[in-house]
Amino acid sequence: MKNDKQLLDLYSDYLISAFGQTTATGLSSLLDGEISHDRVQRLLAGKEQTSADLWRLVKPHVRQIESEDGVVIVDDSIAEKPYTDENDIVCWHYDHSQQRTVKGINFVTCLYHSQGVSLPVGFELVRKTERYTDPKTGKEKRRSDKTKNEMYRDLLQQAVKNQIPFKYALNDIWFASAENMNFVKLTLKKEFVMPLTGNRKVALSVNAKQPGRYQRVDTLELEPMKPVTVYLEGVGFALLLIKQVFTNEDGSTGIQYLVASDTTRDGNGIAAIYHKRWNVEPYHKSLKQNASLEKSPTQTVTTQTNHFFAALCGYIKLELLKGATKLNHCALKSKLYLHAIHAAYAKLQELNPVQLAA
Known part of the structure; x- marks a missing residue:
């Protein structure tokens, strides 16, 4: 009988391997019924995985690549869920990259980048638990009791508490408030x-x-x-x-x-440091495209949170494989896809399909 850690490992492997919707039934079928659909569903419906759980999992890998030249990047993104019923985490958010409101899960990540490796070391999901009436439209809306800037400061504070070595905190324009600047420099001494x-x-x-x-x-x-x-x-x-x-x-x-x-830097040095922030973009892309973040039909806050956590685990595996294979995430996924096509083609030949040509 697999324990929950082993099952999470299998589920995150499944998220990397899948090319369509990812379901509990799909994983059970992949394993030829070795693990039941209900067992997978109980994993997703169990205790909600948190940022602290992520740190316990990723900590040994961070320790292998950490350096004083490492940087911490905090950024948010939205996993779109247009056909999923609205709840506290699947709701409407303004997407600055698309200049429009989209329905999905808004998440904030603390990403550690060192020696060419980018690993998530903390996360928070935006939970819009409060309901209010918009005075202009009279419509009921949702909002979070915690701002993303508060999440930004909490994630950086936790990175310092976890003794992750870094000198610079990097973020985009939406987190460039005076309060955040004062916090990084005066409170965190970074x-x-x-x-x-x-x-x-x-x-x-x-x-x-x-x-x-x-x-x-x-x-x-x-x-x-x-x-x-x-x-x-x-x-x-x-x-x-x-x-x-x-x-x-x-x-x-x-x-x-x-x-x-840091007033000791020249212009090129400042630009070079900030350029490292762009490592968060392939992280967001890979999490969605290669770790099946947006491909789960889960319906509850708990199952959606735990699927998100498993997708993070999938991303971490891909990032570690990148170092071992010298292939980027998309190339790794393409390699898996090619193997899947080969297996399907070989199986089709085994079934001796009808030949249409005379």
Whole structure:
């Protein structure tokens, strides 16, 4: 009889191997009935797995790749569930990447990146447990009693408590609040690199800051990649500001403003550190496409949470396999798919299909 840890291991393997919907019946059939559908369902309906459970699982792998050059990235994403009934975690969220509201599970991850390996070390699901009436539309809506910025700070705090070595915290523009900056630098004693919107206000000296002579970032005459010392409204210490100019895929020119709390860095150093944040994008993509995050028909908060946890386990396995095989996640998945086609073709030949040609 498999224990729950062994069954979770099998289920996460199944999520990596599957190419369609992932169900308890599907895993049972794959194992030729060795484990019953009900046994798999009881695993998913059991105790909800938490960020602490994830840390216990991933900790030994983090210890193998940790370094002082490691960075911690906090970001959120949405696993779309358009056909699933709404509940506290499957609900409507605004997706900034798509500029629209989508239905699904909104999750925040703390991702540790070191020595070319990216491992999730903490997570929180956005739970919209409070209901209220929108004063403008009169419609009932849901909201969470905890903001994503609070989750951001809690996840970083836990990473420090877990003694994960890192110098820089990285995030996108949605987490670049003055409160988060103060928390990282003053409370956690860590550094950060964060992007700013062009309408954020800065002072160019302490003398300008004291009487409140702030200017919008996009009105400053900045030389690309040349750091300028600034004082951001609401932040109690000096920052280095750089302006990045780049060409978009459509040929248009884009501008990004970055601020760093480490005032010893030059412009290229700041940009190089922030570039590591993009490791969270393939993490989100692989979790959804290669670890079957969005392919489960689970219906309850508990089963959906535990499926999410199992998908995280699947991602971790793929990331560790990447190091062992030198193949990225998509290449690993393609290799599995090719083996599946070979097995199906061989079985078809074994069944001696009818030949249509004369």
